[in-house]
Amino acid sequence: MQPQRLESRVGMGTVCLEYSRHRPYEPIRTISQSTFCFHFNNLHYAQGRNDTFLCYEVNRKDCDSLVSLHQGVFKKEGVDHAELCFLYWFYDQVLKVMSPREEFRITWYMSWSPCFVCAEQVARFLATHHNLSLAIFCSRFYYPNYPQKLCSLIQEGAQVAAMDLPEFKTCWNKFVDNGGQPFRPWKRLHKKFKYQDFKLQKILRPCYILGPSNYSLTLSNVCLTKCLPEMRFLVECCQIxxxxxEVFYLQFNNSHWVQPVGNHYYRRKPYLCYQLEQPNGQKPLTGCLLSKKGRQHAEILFLEKVRSMQLSQVRITCYLTWSPCPNCAWQLAAFKMDHPDLILRIYASRLYFHWRRAFQKGLCSLWQSGIQVNVMDLPEFTDCWTNFVNPQRPFMPWNKLEKNSWRSQRRLRRIKESWGLQDLVNDFENLQLGPPLP
Structure with a gap:
């Protein structure tokens, strides 16, 4: 992150925001419990909730740690929305006072996502002040009628996500006059979160598919290099x-239908096993990652771990129980475009929603970026068993393993043909596990 020069900040409080005059806005310290439960409820249809509440936390970066400076709540003041009120306050109370070499990390918890005007203004503010990083957690998102504005906000370094239970708890503990009472989630909170997260992905879909010259690479960098401090903790927690x-046989089984164990059915969880082969005969690095409910997918945790290693000219083989979702596929593709010397091969036991166009587009972005994608067959299952299981016996194939694999390969081949990519990836189906790098 480049330090902000003093001369680039002169007068930017009003010029950047296109306002010639503004009165100083003062935040409130906390909001009531009823206000929080009413305005931050992540309903599908939030009628009567016309105000936007912005709970903010400003931290100053001190070496490798963060020092808390300010926190409070803003809401609309006159014609100025809560986002602009915060920017005016932040410029007057922080940027004008602190050294221009200071770096700040700002976190917003919002009842509504920014409107298209505020998104544009915040993007311009971030573009002017490079010593800032902004993470925005929204309880609800406006109808996706302004994706280009939100994409421009992300392009300038903002991280945007839907609020889930951990964010609601943080907001409750820091910004609500709760009287010492713990946060009690409302009914179907996580289900509503998944709906809001789906809406966000729909809004940001144009950002993902514009290609590397526009937003796809930028989005990857934002999500993975400007992530919150909790990301490294999540990687460690999900590392296996x-x-x-028994876990391997249950989760990597490529049967179409889930077979019960005794009288109980189990849930197929998204596992990712990776093997990183380094040059010069070094020992391969291996690991297993598991997506946690309501947390980052295993593919995103894998990218965060690989980026922290700062490696190049390596060969990585990944075995997945499910093929990547569109969001993970686009971020994997952006990572590969950032590292053209890296060889990345992905083998999936099963195809995830392969009949939906959005998921097919995600697979296409992987192929177009140079990532080798295929379905696990007997050699891959055997290799995965050998490297990622603590086996007491050789791998014993389950019933119809090769037949199920052939069916999935046929589906994958039809996806390639329907999108005109057969010539680009026609040799992937014959891909074999190669020897170690020299």
Whole structure:
């Protein structure tokens, strides 16, 4: 991150925001419990909630740690929305006072996502002040009628996500006059979060598919290099050393229907096993990642871990229980475009919603970026068993393993043909596990 020069900040409080005059806005310290539960409820249809509440936290970066400076709540003041009120206040009370070499990390918890005007103004503010990083958590998102504005906000370094239970708890503990009472989630909170997260992905879909010259690479950098401090903690929590034999047989089974164990049905979880082969004969690095409910997908955790290693000219093989979702696929593709010397091969046991166009587009973005994608067959299952399971016996194929694999390969081949990519990836189906790098 480049330090902000003093001369670039002179007069930017009003010029950047296109206002010649403004009165100083003062935040409120907390909001009531009823206000929080009414305005931050992540309903599908939030009628009567016309105000936007912005709970903010400003931290100053001190070496490798963060020092808390300010926190409070803004709402609309006159014609100025809460976002602009915060920018005016932040410029007057922080940027004018602190050294221009200071770096700040700002976190917003909002009842509504920014409107298209505010999104544009915040993007311009971030473009002018490069010593800022902004993370925005929204309880609800406006109808996706302004994707280009939100994309421009992300392009300038903002991280945008839907609020889930951890964010609601943080907001409750820091910004609500709760009287010492713990946060009690409202009914179907997580289900509503998944709906809001789906709406966000729909809004940002144009950002993902414009290509590397526009937003796709930028989005990857934002999501993975300007992530919150909790990201490294999540990677460590979701890291698994080895898989148990019964877990491998249950989760990597490529049967179309889930087979019950006894009288109980189990849930197929998204596992990712990776092997990173380094040059010069070094020992390969291996690991297993598991997506946690309501948290980052295993693919995103994998990218965060690989980026922290700062490696190049390596070969990585990934075995997944499910093929990547569109969001993970687009971010994997952006990562590969950022690292053209890296060889990345992905083998999936099963195809995830392969009949939906959005998921097919995600697979296409992987192929177009140079990532080799295929379905696991007997050699891949055997290799995964050998490297990522603590086996007490050789791998014993389950019934119809090769037949199920052939069916999935046929579906994958039809996706390639329907999108005109067969010539580009016609040799992937014959891909074999190669020897170690020299």
């Amino acid at each position: 050393s080895l898989l148990r034999e």
